[in-house]
Amino acid sequence: MKIALIQMDVTIGEPDVNFEKAHRLMKQAMEQAPDIIVLPEMWNTGYALEIAEQIADIDGQRTKELFSSFAKENNVAIVGGSVLYRDSQSGNVTNTMFVFNEHGEQVLRYDKIHLFRLMDEDKFLTAGNTFGLFEHQGETIGTMICYDLRFPQLSRKLVNQGAKILINAAQWPTSRVDHWRKLLVARAIENQSFVVAVNRCGESRNTSFPGSSMVIDPLGEILLQGDSSEQIYYAEIDLSKVDDTRKHIPVLTDQRLDLY
Numbered sequence: 001m002k003i004a005l006i007q008m009d010v011t012i013g014e015p016d017v018n019f020e021k022a023h024r025l026m027k028q029a030m031e032q033a034p035d036i037i038v039l040p041e042m043w044n045t046g047y048a049l050e051i052a053e054q055i056a057d058i059d060g061q062r063t064k065e066l067f068s069s070f071a072k073e074n075n076v077a078i079v080g081g082s083v084l085y086r087d088s089q090s091g092n093v094t095n096t097m098f099v100f101n102e103h104g105e106q107v108l109r110y111d112k113i114h115l116f117r118l119m120d121e122d123k124f125l126t127a128g129n130t131f132g133l134f135e136h137q138g139e140t141i142g143t144m145i146c147y148d149l150r151f152p153q154l155s156r157k158l159v160n161q162g163a164k165i166l167i168n169a170a171q172w173p174t175s176r177v178d179h180w181r182k183l184l185v186a187r188a189i190e191n192q193s194f195v196v197a198v199n200r201c202g203e204s205r206n207t208s209f210p211g212s213s214m215v216i217d218p219l220g221e222i223l224l225q226g227d228s229s230e231q232i233y234y235a236e237i238d239l240s241k242v243d244d245t246r247k248h249i250p251v252l253t254d255q256r257l258d259l260y
């Protein structure tokens with residue numbers, strides 16, 4: 001399975017600029033014919049949460065149109081990072097990931113379940129209540145958005161439901177990049193899963209973002225470590241490595257779910 005990681009800079013509060021860029025980078029990513037494209041967190045607007053009502057994608061219309069047509073035309077699945085989304089009925093604003101399969105069909109909507117207070121998400125956004133899981137080429141993939149990474153219970157839940165790859169889409173600042181790297185490796189080792197993590201790069205409102213997108217294998221080996229520039233990275237994933245690792249040390253089988 002070949003995965004393209006789109007590590008993009010995001011222009012805060014400017015959906016038109018970000019849509020144009022995401023589309024351009026997605027087209028560029030197709031030059032190496034990936035099976036899946038992954039975008040970072042809230043790539044449509046950045047954290048301009050105080051004007052969320054004006055700039056959020058209403059009912060995800062624009063995002064869904066782009067992903068559906070692109071996926072179908074290019075025969076590629078899209079894990080759409082996340083977008084700032086506004087529901088036209090309830091008015092609720094969410095940090096929402098859409099996944100489209102290679103036929104252009106939506107296969108997942110996941111609203112971030114852990115809102116990050118340090119960046120005021122709790123003041124402006126509504127948290128989701130469901131999990132990020134979808135099937136691709138007969139395999140189960142689990143998804144998380146940024147801060148979700150700090151909750152090992154969530155990734156274990158996704159893995160217990162069959163995930164062999166955990167994807168995290170993020171806007172994780174440079175000041176805590178050390179946590180980012182260590183937690184990603186920990187999630188891969190403890191769950192004996194591939195971890196594919198796509199972070200934004202660049203700077204917004206005096207906060208810098210390190211890029212540092214990563215791909216880690218089920219033994220915790222780092223297969224890809226991004227730098228801080230706008231880039232598309234590629235990783236080939238051999239899922240038999242997950243089965244081999246889980247056979248060698250059967251952590252999932254040995255869980256005491258009767259006790260915890």
Ligand SMILES: NC(=O)CCC(=O)C(=O)O
Nearest residue numbers: 116146147171172173176
């Ligand atoms: N966008 C986020 O959820 C950021 C999470 C973060 O920075 C962290 O330290 O956790």
